[in-house]
Amino acid sequence: MNIVIIFFGIVIVCVIGHVVLRKKHSKLCADKVFTEEYRVKLYRLTKKYFNTYSRLDRAGKVDGQTYAWLTMKVHEMQYMLGHLGLVDYKPAYQNNYLRDYKVVVNTLPKFRDNSITANEANHVDDCILRYLGNLELNTKTFHSKYRNPLECAKYGLRWILSKPIEFLGGFGIVSDAKVKQYVGSQLFKGVHGLVWLAGAVVTMVEIFRLLISYWPQVPRIF
Numbered sequence: 001m002n003i004v005i006i007f008f009g010i011v012i013v014c015v016i017g018h019v020v021l022r023k024k025h026s027k028l029c030a031d032k033v034f035t036e037e038y039r040v041k042l043y044r045l046t047k048k049y050f051n052t053y054s055r056l057d058r059a060g061k062v063d064g065q066t067y068a069w070l071t072m073k074v075h076e077m078q079y080m081l082g083h084l085g086l087v088d089y090k091p092a093y094q095n096n097y098l099r100d101y102k103v104v105v106n107t108l109p110k111f112r113d114n115s116i117t118a119n120e121a122n123h124v125d126d127c128i129l130r131y132l133g134n135l136e137l138n139t140k141t142f143h144s145k146y147r148n149p150l151e152c153a154k155y156g157l158r159w160i161l162s163k164p165i166e167f168l169g170g171f172g173i174v175s176d177a178k179v180k181q182y183v184g185s186q187l188f189k190g191v192h193g194l195v196w197l198a199g200a201v202v203t204m205v206e207i208f209r210l211l212i213s214y215w216p217q218v219p220r221i222f
Helices: 002-051 064-085 103-111 118-145 149-170 176-183 186-213
Strands: 086-089 098-102
Touching: 002 064, 002 103, 002 118, 002 149, 064 086, 064 103, 064 118, 086 103, 098 103, 103 118, 118 149
Parallel strands: none
Antiparallel strands: 086 098
């Protein structure tokens, strides 16, 4: 009876982990589609601007519709880039650097006031390309993880262990910052590892007991 309970417990944990990993994979795929669309539209805006740039007027034509779409989505794109979208920026004719300069948010408006340079446009594209590279790698990683029973069990167990503190956070008993701090802490990882190890040991013991029951001639030590 114990082995049956353990078996179904493992199945439930694996199913939960599989769902969690599939959601993470789907989110990464959606982020990749959005980022690729943003890059294509940014390229369209950049190409039209510099192809029509007049040295006499020091201005280029801006595709208003594309610019409006990019501007509406710029904070979402900047947030997704995270640290990849932050640089130490040195403005022209100045000696001081601006720390944690938001590349996309601060560069996009320069198309409208005609202060954009080719190097700045290329720098934004490089940041987005690096992010796309990370997305490509993570997408492949999570695609392999949700097919791996051991990874499914690990993420399922982590999801179960994190729910009590997230439940308290949902009622405002614990702040969101504390919830994130707890889930990412070494203590949580340690507890997760100990529970995982204990579960593995118990499972192995129960399987061993089950095998012994099929060979009565073997002395029972449990």
